[in-house]
Amino acid sequence: MRRIYLDHAATTPVDPRVAEAMAAVYRDAPGNPSSIHDEGRQARALMDTARERVAAAIGAEPSEIVFTSGGTEADNLAVRGTVAALRHKGDHVVTTAIEHHAVLDTVSELEREQNVRLTVLPVDRYGRVDPEDVREAITARTVLVSVMHANNEIGTIEPIAEIGRICRERNVVFHSDAVQTVGALEVDVRRLPVDLLSLNAHKFYGPKGVGALYVRKGTPFARIQTGGGQERDRRAGTENVAGIVAMGAALEIATRERAIESPRLARLRDLLLSGVRDAIDDVVVNGHPTERLPNNASLCVRGVQGESLIVALDLAGIAASSGAACTTGSLEPSHVLLAIGLSRELAQGSLRLTLGRATTDEDVDVVLGELPRIVSRLRAASPVA
Amino acid sequence: MKVFVAMSGGVDSSVAAALLQERGHEVVGVWMRLAPAADTGPRCCGTFEAGEDARRAAAVLGIPFYALNYEDVFGRNVVDRFVGAYAEGETPNPCVACNQYVKFEALLGDVLAKFGGDALATGHYARVTRDPDGGARLRRATDAQKDQSYALYMLGQRHLRRLLLPIGELADKAETRRIAARHGLATATKPDSQDICFIGGDYRDFARRRVPDAFVPGPIRSSEGAELGMHEGIGAYTVGQREGLGIATGERLYVLRIEPSARALVVGGRDELGRTRYRLRDLRFTVTTPGAAFDIEVALRYRGTPVSAEVRLDERGADLLLHEPATVSPGQAAVFYRGDEVVGGGIVTSS
Numbered sequence: 001m002r003r004i005y006l007d008h009a010a011t012t013p014v015d016p017r018v019a020e021a022m023a024a025v026y027r028d029a030p031g032n033p034s035s036i037h038d039e040g041r042q043a044r045a046l047m048d049t050a051r052e053r054v055a056a057a058i059g060a061e062p063s064e065i066v067f068t069s070g071g072t073e074a075d076n077l078a079v080r081g082t083v084a085a086l087r088h089k090g091d092h093v094v095t096t097a098i099e100h101h102a103v104l105d106t107v108s109e110l111e112r113e114q115n116v117r118l119t120v121l122p123v124d125r126y127g128r129v130d131p132e133d134v135r136e137a138i139t140a141r142t143v144l145v146s147v148m149h150a151n152n153e154i155g156t157i158e159p160i161a162e163i164g165r166i167c168r169e170r171n172v173v174f175h176s177d178a179v180q181t182v183g184a185l186e187v188d189v190r191r192l193p194v195d196l197l198s199l200n201a202h203k204f205y206g207p208k209g210v211g212a213l214y215v216r217k218g219t220p221f222a223r224i225q226t227g228g229g230q231e232r233d234r235r236a237g238t239e240n241v242a243g244i245v246a247m248g249a250a251l252e253i254a255t256r257e258r259a260i261e262s263p264r265l266a267r268l269r270d271l272l273l274s275g276v277r278d279a280i281d282d283v284v285v286n287g288h289p290t291e292r293l294p295n296n297a298s299l300c301v302r303g304v305q306g307e308s309l310i311v312a313l314d315l316a317g318i319a320a321s322s323g324a325a326c327t328t329g330s331l332e333p334s335h336v337l338l339a340i341g342l343s344r345e346l347a348q349g350s351l352r353l354t355l356g357r358a359t360t361d362e363d364v365d366v367v368l369g370e371l372p373r374i375v376s377r378l379r380a381a382s383p384v385a
Numbered sequence: 386m387k388v389f390v391a392m393s394g395g396v397d398s399s400v401a402a403a404l405l406q407e408r409g410h411e412v413v414g415v416w417m418r419l420a421p422a423a424d425t426g427p428r429c430c431g432t433f434e435a436g437e438d439a440r441r442a443a444a445v446l447g448i449p450f451y452a453l454n455y456e457d458v459f460g461r462n463v464v465d466r467f468v469g470a471y472a473e474g475e476t477p478n479p480c481v482a483c484n485q486y487v488k489f490e491a492l493l494g495d496v497l498a499k500f501g502g503d504a505l506a507t508g509h510y511a512r513v514t515r516d517p518d519g520g521a522r523l524r525r526a527t528d529a530q531k532d533q534s535y536a537l538y539m540l541g542q543r544h545l546r547r548l549l550l551p552i553g554e555l556a557d558k559a560e561t562r563r564i565a566a567r568h569g570l571a572t573a574t575k576p577d578s579q580d581i582c583f584i585g586g587d588y589r590d591f592a593r594r595r596v597p598d599a600f601v602p603g604p605i606r607s608s609e610g611a612e613l614g615m616h617e618g619i620g621a622y623t624v625g626q627r628e629g630l631g632i633a634t635g636e637r638l639y640v641l642r643i644e645p646s647a648r649a650l651v652v653g654g655r656d657e658l659g660r661t662r663y664r665l666r667d668l669r670f671t672v673t674t675p676g677a678a679f680d681i682e683v684a685l686r687y688r689g690t691p692v693s694a695e696v697r698l699d700e701r702g703a704d705l706l707l708h709e710p711a712t713v714s715p716g717q718a719a720v721f722y723r724g725d726e727v728v729g730g731g732i733v734t735s736s
Binding site (some may be wrong): 307308315377378381 | 413449451453454494495498499500501
């Protein structure tokens with residue numbers, strides 16, 4: 001059976017050009033980038049190039065890029081590092097109800113274990129944070145504001161430029177988890193007033209297990225793990241050279257192709273959403289009507305269980321998700337869907353279809369053929385979800 | 386045929402999947418998540434580790450695999466009933482409840498109605514045979530030592546016609562393990578799971594938390610009504626139990642019955658223990674009711690040897706008249722056999 005992969009928000013397939021660049025490192029560059037010898041220098045040079053590429057893609061200086069094991073580590077490093085570095089100055093953190101668990105669970109642990117005071121801001125029904133809420137939440141004790149660039153479940157893009165300006169006026173460090181946007185949207189830290197930005201390679205056709213944190217020069221910062229002095233003493237541990245090289249290649253390609261690819265995806269997504277609305281009764285589109293990721297279609301189908309929907313779609317050859325891949329297995333409705341005001345019942349019928357480079361018009365047609373059939377079967381089987 | 390296999394993570398259900406695949410069916414593996422990962426309550430094949438074993442077995446066979454969440458159904462129909470039985474002075478049978486409400490009701494229903502399956506298979510040691518008219522009969526496993534047909538007595542035609550039990554046709558467990566080894570399944574050497582999945586853990590502690598009333602001390606009485614001492618709570622006792630009464634009277638005493646309303650244990654000598662008449666509720670028949678009254682062989686416990694009895698049905702249940710006295714705890718299933726065929730059964734009540 002031909003498979004249709006519509007779960008690009010969970011992960012993207014590695015671009016073959018990226019895989020080749022990665023294989024070349026494993027094949028030809030065996031050194032440790034911290035070593036003095038020729039092998040070490042070669043590995044270091046490859047990594048330097050990758051750092052330049054990642055930096056260039058977001059308008060940063062290479063020295064402002066700290067490579068990590070992925071988005072979760074970048075978020076942890078941003079939140080824990082800032083709180084640790086500014087402990088003398090304050091103890092208050094502001095974030096939102098729809099952040100990824102890598103941020104939310106980190107700040108709640110800091111609240112429990114280190115007496116950090118926490119303000120979790122609500123969002124409107126589209127999932128947008130009101131910048132004025134951020135302004136009001138900031139106090140003299142505030143050390144960090146963390147608001148994601150775009151939500152991984154519902155695709156809503158947050159007004160981070162405005163939030164960043166408010167933080168700058170108040171001299172508060174601003175972190176944004178941009179894992180879902182870098183590669184898909186223009187993100188330029190020269191224009192965007194962010195101090196810390198999380199990136200993740202496998203969301204832009206790079207490999208899993210590598211990411212980065214952008215740290216604006218001059219931002220107070222403390223490392224969170226001890227060991228060697230890699231990454232200018234900001235992240236201990238031998239670097240994942242092949243992964244870093246691949247991340248550089250992947251982001252360069254994504255940035256180059258973005259101008260054509262993102263509008264193409266947005267058109268397909270709109271076809272998908274309008275087709276679903278036409279063919280299925282009682283379906284709600286989650287997220288902002290316009291301010292949303294080009295590839296994200298997030299829905300709630302009344303009267304069905306998301307889990308059943310995903311299984312039935314998979315058996316029909318379509319890979320989808322009912323929300324964040326990280327929380328699969330629990331029937332607890334998503335915190336994001338509850339935060340935008342959906343009932344638990346409706347939130348349990350969530351379906352996230354996220355498009356990617358391989359997605360075609362024909363794929364959308366197949367989904368629009370299968371999905372209504374599956375939904376009516378599931379509704380007939382369980383009149384009440 | 387598109388067959389969904391309920392995989393427990395053990396060797397039997399893994400081999401069931403492998404056999405159906407060999408027979409050319411389109412096989413899909415499903416595992417039921419029955420308890421939250423960190424739960425300390427009664428658990429079954431629903432633990433995280435069991436799910437991982439099932440996932441690996443499915444990957445070795447190259448079949449699709451889904452972990453489906455049945456926590457709610459399991460909690461309501463198995464765990465709640467399990468602790469509720471303690472409060473009623475009954476001895477619960479969670480395997481029967483799990484089969485009846487979770488595997489062959491919720492899961493089978495979903496497989497057929499939601500996922501487009503033609504049949505459900507499990508790794509039970511029992512057999513389903515087909516009559517020329519399309520009817521299905523539930524029978525004992527070929528290997529009598531492993532037979533689990535007792536725990537499936539509640540299945541009717543709507544279940545049996547959609548059920549495949551390939552393991553029950555194998556000669557013995559050794560054959561199951563040989564097939565597992567041939568398919569490279571790591572479960573080939575995994576130890577057998579407990580027959581009753583609740584045994585082993587601290588299930589009485591769990592019941593104590595959920596129904597503290599069943600663990601409040603109460604009187605121990607003789608069958609003539611004499612007070613003989615106190616017990617630590619009816620939840621800790623089973624009809625027929627001898628040990629643990631904590632009273633010394635010179636003769637061996639057994640729990641004859643439990644009276645939940647008075648929190649009383651009624652005890653007596655071995656000669657008072659057996660009864661020939663029991664009351665049954667929730668009667669089920671695999672094919673059809675054999676008549677208003679019928680002679681049958683009845684198994685009174687899991688892997689118990691069937692004994693001769695007469696069953697007389699009425700509108701509320703049935704009387705079970707045993708030819709020889711026997712001791713059965715309320716809550717247990719009485720399963721009717723005719724030769725190797727399971728005819729039906731019911732739950733023994735306290736009256």
